[in-house]
Amino acid sequence: MMIIDKLCYNSRLRYENASEKFAFAMITLFICVMSRSIAVACIVLSVTGILTVCKGGIPVSRYLHFLTVPLAFLLMSTLAIMLHIRRTPMDFFAVPIGSWYLTSSVHSFLYALQLILTALSAVSCLYFLSFTTPMPDILEVLRKLRCPKLLIELMLLIYRFIFVLLETASAIRTSQDCRLGNRDYKTALKSFGMLGSILMIRAVSRSNQLYDAMEARCYDGTIRILSENRPPKKKVIAAIILFDTALFVFSLWRRFFL
Template identity: 75%
Template sequence: MIVIDKLCYQSKLRYENAGEKFAFAVLTLLICVVSRSIAVAGIVLAVTGTLTVAKGGVPVLRYLKFLTIPLAFLFLSTAAILFHISRTPMDLFAIPLGGWYLTTSMSSLHYAVQLILTALSAVSCLYFLSFTTPMTDILEVLRRLHCPKLLIELMLLIYRFIFVLLDTASAITTSQHCRLGNRDYKTALKSFGLLGSALMLRAVTRSNRLYTAMEARCYDDTIRVLSENHPPKKSVIAAIVLFDSALIALAIWSKYLI
């Protein structure tokens, strides 16, 4: 079972209304991305992290470990924005390299911090939704929002096949280890290629079998999944509206009044 999926089903917010969690995560993400405000991003990162850890019950170290995954990519991508090689030194610092300078400015530093915090806060919104809401509940929300049925079915089938392929890959990898298929670098590369080709063939075979089984059970282009009904709470809706309204006000204030 995928770790995120396991944490989701163990979350203390598992049985809260999925529509409320979906609305909070999506609206907050949009406000954060559109505003590009450092203050808004910091508040969103703190609030969603607190809700996921304190209210949802996700271990702090595990949550921080998941946050380090996008953080590594962000540092690499913002390095090109932050550092410049120029003949003219900038205002923050400049390291001479012959006739050139490795340099940066305050505006570049501000933009890099803004980009990192905005991206991290957006990821934290998605983590909040992923760690507290099962995939079936998210798909039910999308169905109520009149998302195309074809897209919902594809998402459900892809979600199902992730577990199937992971289980198959784990079995093949164990078999390769038992046969010393990774004893050196050359053998490991060959084993990895064989693993990819075997997964491809088995995925196609299983997808054909799945479609045949679905048609044998009178498949009519709609996959029906039982969903639990958790009524929305007026207090939670009011809190979401107040929080997002405060974020919008803060974004406007920081952009036009400072």
């Protein structure tokens, strides 16, 4: 089982109503992306982090570790926006390189910071949902929202095959390590290529076995999943409406009056 699923099933928010968590995450994400404000992004990042760590019981180190993955990509992608090579220095900083300058302006820096925080806060909304809501519950919410059945079944099968591929790849990698298949760079590269080719063959074989098992259990084109019915709480709904309304009003105030 992946570490995200382990954290999800051990979360203290695991048995809260999935529709409430889904609505909070999606509405907050929409407001955050729409506002494109540093202040709104900081609020969303703080609130979702507190809910995930303090209310959900996710370890801080784990949560920060998962945040550093998108942060690394964001930093690399925004360097092109923030840094410029010009003959004249700009107002934020300038590093001379011969007759040219590696420079940046305050506007470019703030724009890059805004993009990083907005994207990171949007990711934190999705982390809140994925760290507190199992995949079957999310699919049940999508079913209630009248999403196409084909899309939901594809998501379920892809989710199932992630674990199948990870299990198969782990078994092959263990077998290669036992045979000293990764003792140096050359053999490790060769073993990695063999792992990829064998994994493809095993994946096709496992998919055929899974379909045969579904047919043996009277599969009629619809995958049915048992879902637990947890009634929504009025206090939680009121808190979600209050927070998202205040966040929306604050984002409008920041955009039109500042």
